[in-house]
Amino acid sequence: MxxxxxxxxxxxxxxxxxxxxxxxxxxxxxxxxxxxxxxxxxxxxxxxxxxxxxxxxxxxxxxxxxDEPGRPAPYRRTTSSDRVADSYLVMLVPGTEPTNVVSELGVEPTGLYRISFSGFAARLTDRQLHRVRHSPVVTWVMDDITAGP
CATH class of the missing domain: 3.30.70.80 (Peptidase S8 propeptide/proteinase inhibitor I9)
Incomplete structure (x- = not known):
């Protein structure tokens, strides 16, 4: 093999x-x-x-x-003026239940996603962001922005 x-x-x-x-x-x-x-x-x-x-x-x-073991999930920063300070969207490995992940990471979600993708939105401290990015079930993290007119 x-x-x-x-x-x-x-x-x-x-x-x-x-x-x-x-x-x-x-x-x-x-x-x-x-x-x-x-x-x-x-x-x-x-x-x-x-x-x-x-x-x-x-x-x-x-x-x-x-790839290196323990490499953090990619973090996509935005330069948009619509960025919400300290707020992030987190995508998880498909099929992962977001409520389990936020509970394990000690994060209070502002949104949970299960239909289009598995993930959550949350306001995070730098320490929480570090912990989230190093979780093996997190595929990427990006800055949250306000949407709409």
Whole structure:
């Protein structure tokens, strides 16, 4: 059996909005069951060495590097003036129950999400943000912004 490991796959350009079935990992023939983390310019996946080498040769791929154990979830900062201070959106591994996660992390959510994605919104201190980003069930964190007119 070929060796496998966790790899981060970085893409050249930020993808445009597209259906979930046309995600970068799907377009690059990475099985959805192998993907454990996604962000705007890439994804993390459990791959064989041959798969990682093949992906590295794809023109859409900027780089493929081994993931490090304990690496924090990606954090996407916004420069928008609509940013809500100390408030974040947190996406979880699909199928993860957000109420269990906020309870385990000691976080008071301002919103829970279970339909479009599994996650929550919360006001977090720097220490809580650090703890959230290092949770193995968190795939990414981004600044919250106000929406609407």
């Amino acid at each position: 070929e060796d496998s490991g966790d790899f981060l796959v970085w893409l050249h350009d930020e993808p445009t909005a597209s259906p979930a079935s046309d995600s970068p990992s799907t377009r690059l023939s990475v099985p959805a069951t192998a993907v454990y983390r996604t962000w705007a310019r890439g994804f993390g996946a459990r791959l064989t060495t041959a798969q990682a080498t093949s992906l590295a040769a794809d023109p859409a791929v900027l780089d493929v590097v081994p």
